[in-house]
Amino acid sequence: MFEFIVGHYNYWMYVGLMMIGFYAMMAKRNLIKKIIGMNIFQSAIILFYISTSVKRGDVTVPILEHAHDGHGAHAVDIMQYANPLPHVLMLTAIVVMVATLGVAVAVTIMIYRSYQTLEEDEIIMSIRRG
Amino acid sequence: MKILSLITAVLVGAVLIYGTLDMPKWGDPHSPANTHVSPYYLHHSLEHMATPNVVTSVLADYRGYDTLGETTVIFTAGMACILLLRAGRKRRGKDDV
Numbered sequence: 001m002f003e004f005i006v007g008h009y010n011y012w013m014y015v016g017l018m019m020i021g022f023y024a025m026m027a028k029r030n031l032i033k034k035i036i037g038m039n040i041f042q043s044a045i046i047l048f049y050i051s052t053s054v055k056r057g058d059v060t061v062p063i064l065e066h067a068h069d070g071h072g073a074h075a076v077d078i079m080q081y082a083n084p085l086p087h088v089l090m091l092t093a094i095v096v097m098v099a100t101l102g103v104a105v106a107v108t109i110m111i112y113r114s115y116q117t118l119e120e121d122e123i124i125m126s127i128r129r130g
Numbered sequence: 131m132k133i134l135s136l137i138t139a140v141l142v143g144a145v146l147i148y149g150t151l152d153m154p155k156w157g158d159p160h161s162p163a164n165t166h167v168s169p170y171y172l173h174h175s176l177e178h179m180a181t182p183n184v185v186t187s188v189l190a191d192y193r194g195y196d197t198l199g200e201t202t203v204i205f206t207a208g209m210a211c212i213l214l215l216r217a218g219r220k221r222r223g224k225d226d227v
Contacts, residue, residue, distance in 0.1 A: 084171055
């Protein structure tokens with residue numbers, strides 16, 4: 001039981017972080033706070049993926065050692081290097097995260113210029129008033 | 131409304147935690163993610179690409195088209211930001227006139 005908790009509590013941390021972001025996206029009325037919640041959500045997903053690439057033991061980053069010492073290709077011990085694929089996929093996800101953040105902040109600036117407020121309910125009231 | 135959001139977040143979190151119970155243990159070298167395709171890249175990266183950094187060789191060579199598409203995403207986002215912000219400035223200028 002204790003071993004199970006030690007092996008799995010990192011996932012529960014990411015779920016907690018993700019739900020903090022999810023709650024912020026749903027419940028906060030300020031648009032900037034919603035965007036911050038979206039970023040916390042995405043960061044939790046990135047942490048989750050990176051945690052799947054961890055290998056316990058004598059493991060380093062996935063940069064092959066002795067690659068250029070002139071002996072050519074030789075056998076690689078995969079237990080010596082962390083899993084490179086989650087790192088690559090999360091590089092892509094970070095790029096998408098930055099792109100969504102940029103467009104979201106630009107749209108928020110436009111909303112502020114039109115309505116002089118970032119509070120969602122005030123914007124809705126001002127739309128209903130015409 | 132806030133109570134409803136809190137209940138939704140807690141429910142979704144509970145479902146996700148129920149899902150993590152079947153996940154492999156943290157740092158397990160024999161988990162499916164660490165044994166399915168990633169050994170192929172670690173074994174063949176040097177012979178195919180002569181790049182010791184496996185992350186670089188996967189990002190720029192094996193998944194090169196994906197990275198090309200990624201630069202399109204960045205370009206589109208940058209163009210969207212520029213067009214949005216410049217359109218706002220122009221409209222305000224017209225109002226001043």
